[in-house]
Amino acid sequence: MKKRLRSLRKMGFSMYHFSKKFLATAMFGALLACSAHAATINIHNGGDPQSLDPQKLSGDWENRIAGDIFEGLVTEDAKVKPIPGQAESWTVSDDGRVYTFKLRDGIKWSDGQPVTAGDFVFAFQRLMDPKAAADYAYLQYTIKNAEKINKGEIADANQLGVKAIDDKTLEITLENPTPYFLDSLTHYTAYPLPKHLVEAKGADWVKIGTIVTNGPYKPVEWVPGSHVTTAKNDQYYGTADLKIDGAKFFVLEDQEAALKRYRAGEFDILTDFPTDQYAWMQKNLPGQAHVAPFSGLYYYVINSQTEPTKDKRVRQALSMAINREVIGPQILGTGELPAYSWVPPGTANYDEPAYVSWKDEPYKQKVEEAKKLLTEAGFGPDKPLTLQLKYNTNDNHKRIAVAIAAMWKPLGVNVELVNAETKVHYDQLQRGDVQVGRAGWLADYNDPDNFLNLLVTGVPMNYGRWSNAEYDKLIKDGNLEKDMKKRAEMFKQAEKIALDDSAALPIYYYVSKNVVSPKISGFEDNVKDIHRTRWLSIKE
Amino acid sequence: MLSYAFRRLLSTIPVLWIAVTACFFVLRLAPGGPFDGERSLPPAILQNLAAHYNLDKPLIQQYLYYVGDLLRGDLGPSFSSEDFNVAQQIMIGLPYTFTLGMTAFALAIIIGVAVGCLGALYQNKMPDYVLGAMILVGVVFPNFLIAPILQLVFGIQLAWLPVGGWGDGSLKYLVLPVVVMALPHAGRISRITRGSMIEVMNQNFIRTAKAKGIGPRLTVMRHALKPAMMPVVSYLGPAASYLLTGSLVVESIFGLPGIGRYFINAALNRDYGMVLGTVIFYMVLIVFLNLIVDIAYAWLDPKVRNR
Numbered sequence: 001m002k003k004r005l006r007s008l009r010k011m012g013f014s015m016y017h018f019s020k021k022f023l024a025t026a027m028f029g030a031l032l033a034c035s036a037h038a039a040t041i042n043i044h045n046g047g048d049p050q051s052l053d054p055q056k057l058s059g060d061w062e063n064r065i066a067g068d069i070f071e072g073l074v075t076e077d078a079k080v081k082p083i084p085g086q087a088e089s090w091t092v093s094d095d096g097r098v099y100t101f102k103l104r105d106g107i108k109w110s111d112g113q114p115v116t117a118g119d120f121v122f123a124f125q126r127l128m129d130p131k132a133a134a135d136y137a138y139l140q141y142t143i144k145n146a147e148k149i150n151k152g153e154i155a156d157a158n159q160l161g162v163k164a165i166d167d168k169t170l171e172i173t174l175e176n177p178t179p180y181f182l183d184s185l186t187h188y189t190a191y192p193l194p195k196h197l198v199e200a201k202g203a204d205w206v207k208i209g210t211i212v213t214n215g216p217y218k219p220v221e222w223v224p225g226s227h228v229t230t231a232k233n234d235q236y237y238g239t240a241d242l243k244i245d246g247a248k249f250f251v252l253e254d255q256e257a258a259l260k261r262y263r264a265g266e267f268d269i270l271t272d273f274p275t276d277q278y279a280w281m282q283k284n285l286p287g288q289a290h291v292a293p294f295s296g297l298y299y300y301v302i303n304s305q306t307e308p309t310k311d312k313r314v315r316q317a318l319s320m321a322i323n324r325e326v327i328g329p330q331i332l333g334t335g336e337l338p339a340y341s342w343v344p345p346g347t348a349n350y351d352e353p354a355y356v357s358w359k360d361e362p363y364k365q366k367v368e369e370a371k372k373l374l375t376e377a378g379f380g381p382d383k384p385l386t387l388q389l390k391y392n393t394n395d396n397h398k399r400i401a402v403a404i405a406a407m408w409k410p411l412g413v414n415v416e417l418v419n420a421e422t423k424v425h426y427d428q429l430q431r432g433d434v435q436v437g438r439a440g441w442l443a444d445y446n447d448p449d450n451f452l453n454l455l456v457t458g459v460p461m462n463y464g465r466w467s468n469a470e471y472d473k474l475i476k477d478g479n480l481e482k483d484m485k486k487r488a489e490m491f492k493q494a495e496k497i498a499l500d501d502s503a504a505l506p507i508y509y510y511v512s513k514n515v516v517s518p519k520i521s522g523f524e525d526n527v528k529d530i531h532r533t534r535w536l537s538i539k540e
Numbered sequence: 541m542l543s544y545a546f547r548r549l550l551s552t553i554p555v556l557w558i559a560v561t562a563c564f565f566v567l568r569l570a571p572g573g574p575f576d577g578e579r580s581l582p583p584a585i586l587q588n589l590a591a592h593y594n595l596d597k598p599l600i601q602q603y604l605y606y607v608g609d610l611l612r613g614d615l616g617p618s619f620s621s622e623d624f625n626v627a628q629q630i631m632i633g634l635p636y637t638f639t640l641g642m643t644a645f646a647l648a649i650i651i652g653v654a655v656g657c658l659g660a661l662y663q664n665k666m667p668d669y670v671l672g673a674m675i676l677v678g679v680v681f682p683n684f685l686i687a688p689i690l691q692l693v694f695g696i697q698l699a700w701l702p703v704g705g706w707g708d709g710s711l712k713y714l715v716l717p718v719v720v721m722a723l724p725h726a727g728r729i730s731r732i733t734r735g736s737m738i739e740v741m742n743q744n745f746i747r748t749a750k751a752k753g754i755g756p757r758l759t760v761m762r763h764a765l766k767p768a769m770m771p772v773v774s775y776l777g778p779a780a781s782y783l784l785t786g787s788l789v790v791e792s793i794f795g796l797p798g799i800g801r802y803f804i805n806a807a808l809n810r811d812y813g814m815v816l817g818t819v820i821f822y823m824v825l826i827v828f829l830n831l832i833v834d835i836a837y838a839w840l841d842p843k844v845r846n847r
Contacts, residue, residue, distance in 0.1 A: 048621075050620060050621055050622050050623075051621070051622035051623045052623060053622060053623070056622040058579070130584075130587075130588045130591070131588075131591075131592070132588075132592075133585075133588040133589045133591070133592035133593075134585075134588075135575075135581060135585060135589070137585060137588075138581075138582050138584070138585055147584070150584060150585070150588070151584040206622075206623050207623070223632075223706070223797050224621070224624060224629060224632050224633070224797060225632075225633060225636075225791070225796070225797030225798060225801065226705070226706050226795065226796065226797040227705075250705065250795060251795060251797075252704065252792070252795035253792050254792050254793050254795075256688060257687075257688065257691065257703070257704055257792075257793045257794065257795065258795075260688070260691050260692065260695060260696060260703045260704070261695075261703045261704050261705070261795070263696050263703075264695050264696050264699065264702070264703040266702060266703055266704065266705060421572075421808055422572075422576075422577065422578070422808070423571075423572030423573070423574075423576045423577070423808065423809065423810055424570075424571045424572040425572075426572065426576040426577055426578065426580065427571050427572035427573065427576045428571070429580075430576065430580055439578075440578060442578075460580040460581070460582060460583065461579075461580045
């Protein structure tokens, strides 16, 4: 671009004929206007997407692209509040189980074909098809018969609780009333698929050049290992309001390198940054580093089936002796908030979570009580407690593990630190081959159930194998409860049971970390860390 | 020569088969599977995934499937990409990796040989020390240290070059990654060239050439360089295979597309198909490059040719 401008300018100066000079100036002006008009944004996106097919995804970097190019019945606003997307309105039956969606008029795929209720039925049926093997199908198990179809227990896909009444009306029936259902419809598993294209092209429908989408943008280029480029989808109903013409989502796993590219102006938004650079950024790039509460929990799994952590007193002592207040500000440096509850505060359909009873005690007192608990459990100077603490190899996990091992040292606990690559680590957790182990959970949907479910007996992610019949019953009954207040109370009661029994050791609530160029406006920090390009604008 | 090359290539088939077989089974012994991660999937989903990729079949049957596909030229699917299979991913990354690798290779030879020759001709004099010390920096410091420093200096402080990315593939995007890749090899080539050159310069035929009154430049160019290159050439084979298989560090620091990241990431992600695919690709490439080195030997040294 620069080169072309320069040669044009030369042309303008060297031509003596007025009209030609005028023409050149006009061209030059048009070119300038053109470059100012093409507002594109460069986003550091981390990994390469697994696919452009929204049913084949599992990562947040994939969600960033998918959510820009597709849109579900319901979508997110800049603060991730669910707002009407492809559906302009909906009604809910009195029993809370049947949702009837009215689609917007004139919604189209990027090839101009209309988006119909049939496209949604097709997408949900495909999502649940066991042969399609969608990783995330279980997120929509709240829909009637979804789980049975996905498990192969029902062969007839038409039994799924998603029906097209006509082209504009979609009816979704749930297994149980689900307060977070609308929220889960913003998830990429609930996006429609272009039935006409998928049926005609099979697996190749996602290829660049073939793919059509119904979101504000459409993908136009994908260089694996480098970037995905999107451009405005002219068929989108809100296309006139889009201030950004397209985005480039860059693959770059090295966060230090990403920060350098940001400083050089090659990126406008970083979707993560090295924590040890936070202090430097606050000083040198004031206001550009965004750190905000994020719906996720960093915790330690603790085995409640094997000695010595089978003893509740041991678990509680270990939990109490973790000085959570220093981890966010001092060990990580990004100010993650200390976690004393299982459900992060601010989760929807819930008020304040239940906290551990000793939350507000001074740290010294906690350590004293922890010592006492360990003595009661039979551990002491002549019988020291020896534990293995496992974490997946990562600098931050290591720093935290080392710090926590040091916090346990005064209790007379000898900790052996064991690290393994992610796959091996989680394989060990799943097999229950763990005493204390690092884990984390990022919410799929904004509801306490998403966190509380992790401690239900028999759930694969209940790595510590903690089991409590009363807890299980409260969660089960709570999910059937229609009265939202009662439901929240039951959940809170369950959370209290888990915390009192030290079912796991919550450590901190995650924060989202973005760096946003001052050129960008409309970027709102939110608990899901989702920032759709359609809400952003950029100053050249 | 041709039949020799053909036999060499043919002899790699059993080696390839053994490597694929060993790799296939060793991979499955490694703890953790392709679908383990922060988020454990429900058993029903895992079962669907296993069925989708034939992972629910007995291992020996999976192996036969794989070898069958391989004989048909199909490297199979990759777990980490739904839209591109293993062969497609390698083919997409290859042009980028080859462009980077070949450029780095050429740069390494030019710098390495030039510095090595100068070092030999000015043995234990100022140019030898200065150039030797400079080139040593490239050998001693690892690329994950050099790369960020170059980014900081040339990308941010001086703002002469882009910090990363492939851009439109023009030269300015290639400079930093190519230099980072070429430096260690340039260093080693220069050391080998210097040593070999010193040895050659002390040979009788060089003394004869000098006695005939040929100037020093001609002596080096016409008589000394070719024999002095013998040890360098034997180093170039491995160096080329190293550079042409890409670099995880360079690709991930500069955010470049290419195949360098595949092998390590695939192994970490238990992406069985991708690991096997890259192993096969690397083996074929290494065999091929070694063959070229042998042919180059024959061209450089008549003694080898007549053997």
